[in-house]
Amino acid sequence: MTLTDYLVPALLYVGVFFYAAGSLGLLRFQDAELRLHALTKADNVGLGFVALAAALHWGSVAAAVKIAAVWLFALMAAGATAQLMARRAKTSAERGSDE
């Protein structure tokens, strides 16, 4: 067993913990802004740890750079959609509709 053999599962568990925390927040928080906050922030950190584990598992710089790009794309998409959904939720709340 090398250091990597311990590190990969450990990183995966940390990633899953953040995903679980994000999902719990999505289920338990009261309004849209709080739920989005839990979902995007915690899940992006979780994905980061899973990506780190995957990069270590494959162990080549080329694979690591591609995985890092995947993580960055996910960050950008999550950030942009969270902003859009929060604004939509806010304008809907002001109008008093549930849509």
Added chain:
Amino acid sequence: MTLAFDMILCLMIVGTAAAALLMRNALAAIVFFIVLGNLLGLAWLAMDAVNVAMAEIAIGAGVTGVLLILTRQRLMALGDDLVSAEMPGWLRTGALVACAGFAALIGSAVLSVAPADDLGGSIAALMPGLGIENPVTGVLLAFRAYDTLLEAFVLLGALVAVWSLAPRGAWPQRPAALALAENGGHGVAAAFGRLLLPLALVMAAYLVWAGSDLPGGAFQAGTVLAGGLIIAAIGGAVSWPRADDRYLRVALVLGPAVFLIIGLAGIAQGRFLFYPPGFEKALIVAIEYSLALSIGVTLALQVAGPPVAPDHEG
């Protein structure tokens, strides 16, 4: 471990499919349909069918999902409350029997393929003559090129069908703009669209190039391009061209035309769609790049919908 993963994935696929079917709320049903597409993509990935996985996630979940959400939005704008009428019992039973029979038919057809028929082996034996290494691209662009050529024309025909729905007085104007309203997150969507479109162009070019030897190809690249165009349009970073725009027409027809011309030129060598020896890879890559552009633009415009009269725009 792998068995447990497969079982959980199967349960999630069946569960999301049932949810998408049974949800009363149209938006919730669409969301479950998109999740279903992504899970199916994971299932293809688990079977090492990376090309199919990419196509399923990009087209099955991505573009179809956007299309369904836009359809819902347009139906609601027309005053449709999106509540389906209660169906009579015989219709439900009939649909159940028909779908179950169809599923059993497909299942038996798949199971009747002998695991040892070695179709992969016979294709692998032919691949060295093409100069490319991705067997899926080999099948799509060489061994079954005729099917792919027809598919390219079907996609174009679908756009012609969408355009033919243009209301009186709207032809040949632009499709309705997808851009968000100024107070509805326009700035965020605009920045995201401007950031994503160039990245999508690079990614599409890479996917075609990689598609010769690795998973990828014209359809995956075209969908990435379409996704970039749609997101840029939602942000208002690009606006749809008029339906009679000369450059648009060229972009739409380029892929099928290049494919057809190269195919017809093959007749001079003896056979339709014959690639002269030594030029296989160059011709396949040329066809794939032009196809990717045409597929991307065609898919984006299919999502955009038929042209609308200028006073109805926005």
